[in-house]
Amino acid sequence: xxxxxxxxxxxxxxxxxxxxxxxxxxxxxxxxxxxxxxxxxxxxxxxxxxxxxxxxxxxxxxxxxxxxxxxxxxxxxxxxxxxxxxxxxxxxxxxxxxxxxxxxxxxxxxxxxxxxxxxxxxxxxxxxxxxxxxxxxxxxxxxxxxxxxxxxxxxxxxxxxxxxxxxxxxxxxxxxxxxxxxxxxxxxxxxxxxxxxxxxxxxxxxxxxxxxxxxxxxxxxxxxxxxxxxxxxxxxxxxxxxxxxxxxxxxxxxxxxxxxxxxxxxxxxxxxxxxxxxxxxx
Amino acid sequence: xxxxxxxxxxxxxxxxxxxxxxxxxxxxxxxxxxxxxxxxxxxxxxxxxxxxxxxxxxxxxxxxxxxxxxxxxxxxxxxxxxxxxxxxxxxxxxxxxxxxxxxxxxxxxxxxxxxxxxxxxxxxxxxxxxxxxxxxxxxxxxxxxxxxxxxxxxxxxxxxxxxxxxxxxxxxxxxxxxxxxxxxxxxxxxxxxxxxxxxxxxxxxxxxxxxxxxxxxxxxxxxxxxxxxxxxxxxxxxxxxxxxxxxxxxxxxxxxxxxxxxxxxxxxxxxxxx
Numbered sequence: 175x176x177x178x179x180x181x182x183x184x185x186x187x188x189x190x191x192x193x194x195x196x197x198x199x200x201x202x203x204x205x206x207x208x209x210x211x212x213x214x215x216x217x218x219x220x221x222x223x224x225x226x227x228x229x230x231x232x233x234x235x236x237x238x239x240x241x242x243x244x245x246x247x248x249x250x251x252x253x254x255x256x257x258x259x260x261x262x263x264x265x266x267x268x269x270x271x272x273x274x275x276x277x278x279x280x281x282x283x284x285x286x287x288x289x290x291x292x293x294x295x296x297x298x299x300x301x302x303x304x305x306x307x308x309x310x311x312x313x314x315x316x317x318x319x320x321x322x323x324x325x326x327x328x329x330x331x332x333x334x335x336x337x338x339x340x341x342x343x344x345x346x347x348x349x350x351x352x353x354x355x356x357x358x359x360x361x362x363x364x365x366x367x368x369x370x371x372x373x374x375x376x377x378x379x380x381x382x383x384x385x386x387x388x389x390x391x392x393x394x395x396x397x398x399x400x401x402x403x404x405x406x407x408x409x410x411x412x413x414x415x416x417x418x419x420x421x422x423x424x425x426x427x428x429x430x431x432x433x434x435x436x437x438x439x440x441x442x443x444x445x446x447x448x449x450x451x452x453x454x455x456x
Numbered sequence: 457x458x459x460x461x462x463x464x465x466x467x468x469x470x471x472x473x474x475x476x477x478x479x480x481x482x483x484x485x486x487x488x489x490x491x492x493x494x495x496x497x498x499x500x501x502x503x504x505x506x507x508x509x510x511x512x513x514x515x516x517x518x519x520x521x522x523x524x525x526x527x528x529x530x531x532x533x534x535x536x537x538x539x540x541x542x543x544x545x546x547x548x549x550x551x552x553x554x555x556x557x558x559x560x561x562x563x564x565x566x567x568x569x570x571x572x573x574x575x576x577x578x579x580x581x582x583x584x585x586x587x588x589x590x591x592x593x594x595x596x597x598x599x600x601x602x603x604x605x606x607x608x609x610x611x612x613x614x615x616x617x618x619x620x621x622x623x624x625x626x627x628x629x630x631x632x633x634x635x636x637x638x639x640x641x642x643x644x645x646x647x648x649x650x651x652x653x654x655x656x657x658x659x660x661x662x663x664x665x666x667x668x669x670x671x672x673x674x675x676x677x678x679x680x681x682x683x684x685x686x687x688x689x690x691x692x693x694x695x696x697x698x699x700x701x702x703x704x705x706x707x708x709x710x711x712x713x714x715x716x717x718x719x720x721x722x723x724x725x726x727x728x729x730x
Binding site: 225228230253256257260261263266268269270271281282285286316330331334 | 630633634636637638639640641642643644658659662663666667
């Protein structure tokens with residue numbers, strides 16, 4: 175169930191004054207079970223890129239293969255693709271519309287043509303997965319707190335049982351606790367169901383903590399595509415395009431500059447602590 | 457998807473027309489629209505065409521864009537033309553097939569109506585293409601300012617207009633986003649009969665209304681936080697001032713009006729092509 179992009183180009187409003195090339199010759203492959211992070215400054219083409227994964231946007235040129243099949247071929251079942259590649263937009267709570275939480279989460283499965291019982295079963299399962307308290311199942315989604323709304327909306331996508339989950343800044347506007355809880359639950363999902371997770375984020379700390387691979391976007395082009403350590407080693411270049419490395423990377427570089435014998439490739443606080451301890455013991 | 461609507465859109469470019477005072481553009485557009493209905497001769501339409509063509513050239517908006525703005529009204533245009541063509545009973549008969557009769561007068565009225573409506577839309581879209589919604593409402597506010605004397609809340613109305621205009625692109629974007637989010641959840645917006653289609657709109661309309669109210673609430677709060685209290689005693693950061701080019705534009709338009717009026721009144725011969 176891999177997603178493979180070949181020379182994808184996307185141009186907004188071609189032939190008008192607002193013409194803009196949002197994606198330039200993107201080629202990449204995401205394999206089943208990967209946890210991929212996508213970073214890039216505002217307007218770098220991240221959101222445009224992820225909307226190609228489930229066929230919401232059609233590339234101006236290039237090909238996209240899901241599970242080996244070209245999705246731009248005529249007669250390709252887009253609806254099926256969209257239930258396999260679940261896309262959680264930024265501020266997904268803005269899409270809630272039903273009278274109670276459980277019916278809203280049922281919307282996706284219902285569109286897949288499942289029976290009412292099966293829908294509710296899946297909805298409950300999804301709500302449990304995101305840690306949504308059962309006592310609010312019958313409450314109006316508009317009366318929930320921000321964090322709970324976000325969970326309900328993510329559950330709305332999970333209820334379709336996608337094989338790939340794409341999240342566009344799932345933690346924007348949440349407090350640190352809500353952020354950690356949601357990301358931990360996503361990681362749990364990834365580990366236990368072998369679901370592919372693609373996470374778009376502005377937080378280098380979050381990215382460094384959870385993902386196995388980072389894709390860096392810059393002005394519609396793929397700038398880096400590697401494991402976090404390798405990507406954050408280019409922290410000077412990242413700064414030039416308005417990004418940064420996790421704070422601990424800077425601390426490690428500073429320690430090294432002050433004569434401490436440490437490796438500078440730590441990207442999480444735990445790794446850094448271990449590395450500093452090691453240098454003391456040596 | 458819904459972003460292809462060009463009518464009422466602003467087209468950024470650097471041109472004399474773009475730089476004109478919005479008041480000039482509003483008044484001159486109105487005068488131009490009136491001029492279309494003041495005369496009834498081929499010569500008059502030739503002058504109107506030349507005037508409109510010159511303005512379009514000066515505005516540097518591609519003709520393609522202006523023509524695109526005609527699309528939404530093409531049905532209205534067709535209906536008007538057909539009704540005038542077939543339902544005018546006066547004049548001498550040209551063609552008579554079954555119950556359809558076309559008279560020379562009917563044909564003339566139909567053609568003139570088509571030209572008038574087309575120019576009407578092109579003329580007004582030139583104004584919206586070259587003026588940002590904000591300066592347009594600024595212009596309207598200033599033009600209607602005298603109405604304040606008879607207790608018309610001009611400033612408030614203008615503020616409401618500019619907020620409404622400002623929110624059109626935001627709500628369009630929002631609709632686009634919500635549509636995509638629901639399509640990603642498997643919503644089917646295209647197939648089915650009219651009732652199913654209407655039902656399929658609920659998952660889009662509910663979040664859209666919620667977001668419109670949320671945004672309205674936020675905006676009201678932000679305005680109050682900056683001590684907004686309506687138009688009384690309010691001054692402008694960039695007050696509208698007439699420049700030389702604005703006066704020149706008035707002169708040109710008035711000259712055009714006089715010319716059209718004279719042609720309609722005093723040129724005795726009507727040159728018909730048919």
